[in-house]
Amino acid sequence: MPEAAFTLRRLAWNNLQRRPFRSASLAGMVALFAFTLFAGTILNENLGRGLASLAERLGADLLVVPHGYDKEAQAALLRGEPSTFYMKAELLDKVRRLPGVLQASPQFFLASLDAACCTSKVQIIGYDPASDFLVRPWTRENRGALESGQIVVGSRIITEVGGEVTLFGTAFTIAGKMEATGMGFDTSVFMTLDDVYGLVRKAGLAEGDPDEANRFISSIAIKTGPDHSPKDIGNELMRRHAIDYDLDLVLTKNLVSDIAARLKSVSSLTWTLAAVFWTLALLVMAIVFSSTVNERKRELSIFRILGASRSWLGRMILLEACFIGIGGALIGLLAAALLMFPFSTLIFQAIGLPHLQLSWGMILAYALAVLLLAGAAGPLASIYSALSITRFDIHPTLREGE
Amino acid sequence: MLLEINGLRKEYERGEHRFAAVDDLCLRLERGEFVCLFGRSGSGKTTLLNMIAGLITPDSGEILFDGVGLYSLDDPARTAWRNEKLGYMPQGASLLSNLSVLDNIRLPFHLQPRSGGSLEKARELTRELGISRLEKSYPSALSGGEMRRVALARALMNSPELVIADEPSNDLDAQTAREMASLLSVLNGRGCAFLVATHDQELGRLGRTLEIANGRLLDQDHATEDREVSNVQ
Structure with a gap:
């Protein structure tokens, strides 16, 4: 029978599975950020392209309509x-x-x-x-x-x-x-x-x-x-x-600038929410990782006793954070894609602004960028904890019964 | 000589005053020897064991393992040495709860770069220590005695030259403690040296005994007498 692989990845994954609620909550925070950023970016880009097309090609300066x-x-x-x-x-x-x-x-x-x-x-x-x-x-x-x-x-x-x-x-x-x-x-x-x-x-x-x-x-x-x-x-x-x-007028310049103003507010909301969620995810994860490392000192000491180097332990913590970051980012991206693509017609109808669909290449590029940014939240949040592991003194945790 | 300790000292601060947890301690341990270290709580046993394991740096003195100064090695080298040459059974529950019994035993093999696999050796150890049926169980399902056997199997995974055991029979009932002592005796008979911190007289009969008080080793003869008097009382 082939020997089951025993890798750092498997250990990190096992550690996350042992605390399913904590892991899911952290991944959920990252997912919220990835969802907001990806859905917001697609929305803004589609609207931006629609507006650019309108401003560029709408030849009329004025529309005369009945009052x-x-x-x-x-x-x-x-x-x-x-x-x-x-x-x-x-x-x-x-x-x-x-x-x-x-x-x-x-x-x-x-x-x-x-x-x-x-x-x-x-x-x-x-x-x-x-x-x-x-x-x-x-x-x-x-x-x-x-x-x-x-x-x-x-x-x-x-x-x-x-x-x-x-x-x-x-x-x-x-x-x-x-x-x-x-x-x-x-x-x-x-x-x-x-x-x-x-x-x-x-x-x-x-x-x-x-x-x-x-x-x-x-x-x-x-x-x-x-x-x-x-x-x-x-x-x-x-x-x-x-x-x-009995007339009314529509100044197309005003029309474009009105749309641009609405687009700017949508865009501002997106970036603000994304920044808030990213910061929040980073802070919560940093706090949770830090307290978890304290709570896991006994376990980490056992690893050290058995011959795990300090950098090995740091890598394990970083890997756990990477799984949370990437997992959360993928969940967020998937949720945004499931909302944005099948229901795009309804969404843009509700917004009521001109829009042009991004190319699939661009969508993929944005998805990758969001994946990187959201995925990085995990490792960034855990850097302090990973570093503190390389410094912590395992002796006190082993002196309990001395 | 497997282990030689000369003039070892480690101080800690408690409140405003410093005290020596281990004070000018000397110890020699031959290959394949079984040494029991007796002493009251707070006498410095665990501090001494942790310094021998390369986990805490002494303030002064030296520890030579196979003639090599342990603290002349940097931390990564000392960690690799511990993984290869030393088996450590810490006090209390020390198994990782998210790993099965078999994976707990295999773990030390995978913490440093090595070729080959760990499964065969781990299975051999579970057979030898009578815990084959528990291979797929998780620590939460084990009794105290079973957990100690798994911890012992894990300490033996990389075929160490010295096993350090901190209170291996603590909290075990008399029968299970006797089984543990018998197991250690068998394993010691195969050439592995043991340094055991304990209160268990049963273990003391397996080899040389030392007593530590206030961070110093007492004279061996006095130590035995003192302990016997204490037991009679």
Whole structure:
């Protein structure tokens, strides 16, 4: 029969098993830190990438929407929440004539019924491919004009380019798929304004006369000239047309800075919690290890008597701490992964901010970094105890009966 | 000569005054000899044994083992020496509670770098000491006598030249104490030297006896007389 291995690792593991509650509690502290750091980092990075994408590619400086619908417009833009709101289309020409307006392009928002492509309602956005600068920056294919009967779908809508989707009984060919935007666009469907008006007419979706649908739009995206501030143009627009058209404005710069501020607070919370948990784990482990070493002096003396060197004992304590650190880190990482990956859609929906998924390579790199940092908590916390073992005097523990 | 001790002294502080736990002590122990060390609690027995085991450094004097000064070695070398040449049965419960009987016995073999395995030797010792059936048991399941046998087997694991036993029959009933004495006698008969600190007269009959009081060894003849008088009283 092969001889069972008798190693330092096995002894250290045995020692931890002998005190299961203490070992599990310490590993739990490390797990809490690893969980917070990993989940928080993934969350922050995803949100950060979403924000960067938004700031980099959102071509519009201003969005004009009907009065009271600025929040809905933001929800549709950021989270893809299906919204339906309208204003008169004739405003578009007036906006284009405003000094400082470089480009203005209209959109028409329509919430779909459950479509074959999707598990829930999607936001249908009619846009004008000729004047568009809102959708095009994220379009991979079909950078030219979108034709009637064609649609472009968001990155998270599960369909293939060239396939067909039926919306309100009308079949559309998928001409292109957008790149991931991290925004509501990812779950939206884009078609020409004429097609969306056609849907409204055919399905009788609008209140009043469906044939009059083309007299309405939901929003106007405005790109301002380099010498004009979006705020000034917005003020001028409101001064001239707010009363006649009952308008509201969304300044995209404010939108980005609002998101950045919220992201900063999420990020601060994450780092603060992680730092608190790390410090706490370190302190508690240091105290527990130190008191345990005192409590184990008799046992450690026996090891010394039998011929264990001081460094061997120190290594055993460090190894116990490593097992706790690495074990706790793995538990924390696993718990964070089990929460973050299957439920990411729900989590980001609840947060309501643009987000872009990190690559698996980056996720792995962060997991390794967290594993190192959390795993190091154990050995760091036990250094003092390990060193004190190399100095402690075993004689008093053996003099009990003298 | 296996062990030679000359002018050994160790002082401790108790409150504000210092006292000598071991004072100018000299001792010689031949190979294969059985020596019993008698003395009252606090007489310096354990301090002496720990200095011989290389666990505490004396203030003065020398301990020569096989002619080599123990305290001329640095700590790692002295630790390796203890592991190889010395078996130590500490006083009281000294088994590691998270290791089985067999692993407790094997442990000393694995504390210093060595080639080969420990299982065969450990099993041989459990057979010899009549504890084969306990190999897989844990210390919490053992009686006092069984624990002492396991501790003895562990002390013999690396085939030491000297076994130091601190009160090996303490707290044992008379029958078990006699069995322990008989076992030590058999093992001593195979050439292993023993230095035993004890109060047990049974063990005293196995070899030379010494008495320690106030850290000094008494004259051997006087010591025997004193002890006999004490026993009569």
